[in-house]
Amino acid sequence: MIMSRIEAPRDEDTAATGDLVGRLLDGLPAEAVLTDPDVTASYANDMASFCPAGAPAVVVLPRTVEEVQHVMRTATALRVPVVPQGARTGLSGAANASDGCIVLSLTKMDRILEINPVDRVAVVEPGVVNATLSRAVGEHGLYYPPDPSSWEMCTIGGNIGTASGGLCCVKYGVTAEYVLGLDVVLADGRLMTTGRRTAKGVAGYDLTRLFVGSEGSLGIVVRAVLALRPKPPEQLVLAAEFSSAAAACDAVCRIMEGGHVPSLLELMDRTTVKAVNDLAHMGLPETTEALLLAAFDTTDPAADLAAVGALCEAAGATQVVPADDAAESELLLQARRLSLTALEAVKGTTMIDDVCVPRSRLGDMLEGIERIAEKYRLTIGVCAHAGDGNTHPTVCFDASDPDESRRARESFDEIMGLGLELGGTITGEHGVGVLKKEWLAREIGPVGLEMQRAVKQVFDPLGILNPGKLF
């Protein structure tokens, strides 16, 4: 729908592309405008599978707000679609290029402008890498919680675009919770400031949160005020083995119902445990049907782990092993962090789903995924941010086998359908992008979809901002 409102991409028209590049160079230094097709092609994709991508007409790498404004003014004048990008670690195709577009990479706007320990805020440009910020604030005794798996590479701008989560969310919430205010370049190049740098503020509609998770479809974030927390004590991890996934999910429910606040509560199913062992020979217990990792970053984590260990045993854990120290904790977490890489190695290709259900339905979700894996004769490994009910069912398949690929795609969709049936969402933290846009309507319904499209129209009347994503 949105695509139809844009003039057809004119990348076949050299004169038009020349005009576009010429105009961009009026306000950007030459080194910030990339046109070599081999180079621009390398900006076509994020990390999602099964998501089509087009060939960009040009890639721009602005370093200032004014340069971004120039890019957007040019795009508006010429009606050229703009695809904003961070580190392209996304998993939904939201950063994939469309044919003839301007890829607007924010990676060169990577300055941390301020870290304020009294106000507990950081002010950053969008290209700052998550881990860079996390380490920088750590030096001030502060903590920026959001920690997507890609935290060593992904940018804050990308995190804001997709409202990223991570392992920390069960205690600390997602990126959205940490964005206080934004500077945004609108589609027509005007600069808008949203939100605040104060702890509280209710002046007008919350446009800040509207932009978080909007996948670059409403405007270009060029500056963000982020909330920080005091650095918590180092977390201590416990591992619990279960003879069934249902028992592990029961333990999760008991832990949360018991009022515990773990800093991490992760689940790896049998398939994932085996894949990690195969890849990294970590000596995880292959007889386990589900491995639960719980952590606490409290003042007395050993006491918290003891309480949670007892709940795991009550739920039928066959073994409960608390880590003695930070080093042992780190080893256990490494296994979890390797999960997706390990599952990728199983069959060469994976589709990572991101269905989040109410945590009371986690057991039903895992049981349903096992049924779907059987039905489609596929290997589907599940690792989950279990405390959030956020599962990452990962379909392992051979992309060179068309039938297996078809089954993979079908099982992926069926998993989303199951998530909705259980009162969940098609995406807990990875976003809609290209991958799930057909599913968005099913989740939010026709009225919601109509209002969302109307909001899009307000901020992007020409439909040039990341067209073909989300809707």
Added chain:
Amino acid sequence: MIMSRIEAPRDEDTAATGDLVGRLLDGLPAEAVLTDPDVTASYANDMASFCPAGAPAVVVLPRTVEEVQHVMRTATALRVPVVPQGARTGLSGAANASDGCIVLSLTKMDRILEINPVDRVAVVEPGVVNATLSRAVGEHGLYYPPDPSSWEMCTIGGNIGTASGGLCCVKYGVTAEYVLGLDVVLADGRLMTTGRRTAKGVAGYDLTRLFVGSEGSLGIVVRAVLALRPKPPEQLVLAAEFSSAAAACDAVCRIMEGGHVPSLLELMDRTTVKAVNDLAHMGLPETTEALLLAAFDTTDPAADLAAVGALCEAAGATQVVPADDAAESELLLQARRLSLTALEAVKGTTMIDDVCVPRSRLGDMLEGIERIAEKYRLTIGVCAHAGDGNTHPTVCFDASDPDESRRARESFDEIMGLGLELGGTITGEHGVGVLKKEWLAREIGPVGLEMQRAVKQVFDPLGILNPGKLF
């Protein structure tokens, strides 16, 4: 602007009002439609000073979603403005009636539909009183943090409309942090569901947060999914006296910079302390220039209070008194809770401001307020959610004295101007309503204002939803 798009109110036209009431009665029981002018007049105002209010044509008290839909369909058909109301405890005039409007009181939709300790959510209708919900979830070992001063009266729907804060915010954040999903009746009567009941979710734009704090100007919230937390231990309070407001603000900065996470960090200035003593003879130290209250609801609150007490002494506290138990803590909090009532008693009338600044600028804010009080020859008492930088400068004046009233109004505005100069916001938690709508543009700028108006237009093309508020 919005008003001009509505047909002139026709309350002088008995036939038109008769038509309106008749149509409302087609879908509402007789007892849910109030037309006696004496009765409807009692619904004209919330608790704000200096905010004009009109005479409602009719007050409706629906009990079901379908009834709310009928009201909105009727309002759309007849182009009649609708003013949604909760308990009318607001302080910005956002719930004030306009002439000829339908007052849509949600107070009869007051059912708690679900409390789920595993998912840590509650599902409620908008008319549930904050304290009722807090107590109900408490019985399940859960905690709903938002605690505006009016918590014994105010409704969850009203809290959502104004994105209310309270004493808890320094640790637990504001209402917005606890709203996961909404059912909303749109201006034309259609029902829209936003958000989720899962811990995480990023499917589409965050319309939930757009509605939080929108003061009934985008739609009618008829159901909310709220996040809950485990009930923390009882908090323990410490009182610290300072010989200057600057020293107290310095203590606040040291506490927050030191990485402490108090569950409450409140400041009362000399004027407020004196007013509370005058009203309730609480024996607070009248020699103090500023009284700071800090609390912790941790597992070892005494240790936390000791650390914070030491920081207060380092900042120059003349006396530091930690409470020994919950009863002593409660006494100290009572003094804080009485502040506004006590300041009201000083001169008969008050204007309560709600300026929030970065907490590092709290000292500058208090100093500036003192300067403004002197300039306008007024008594301005300040109590503040100091940990948030959220001040409530309260102008005490005699409303029967036109000159003093004028000076009160001018000082009120000057305080907002000072807040903006210090990088703050004109409203930390009370909202814009009628009281501050002329100031909104100053805070968010012309581009932001234009986009906010355009968003309003999407949800309320006829301008019937709480017209004349916010913008």
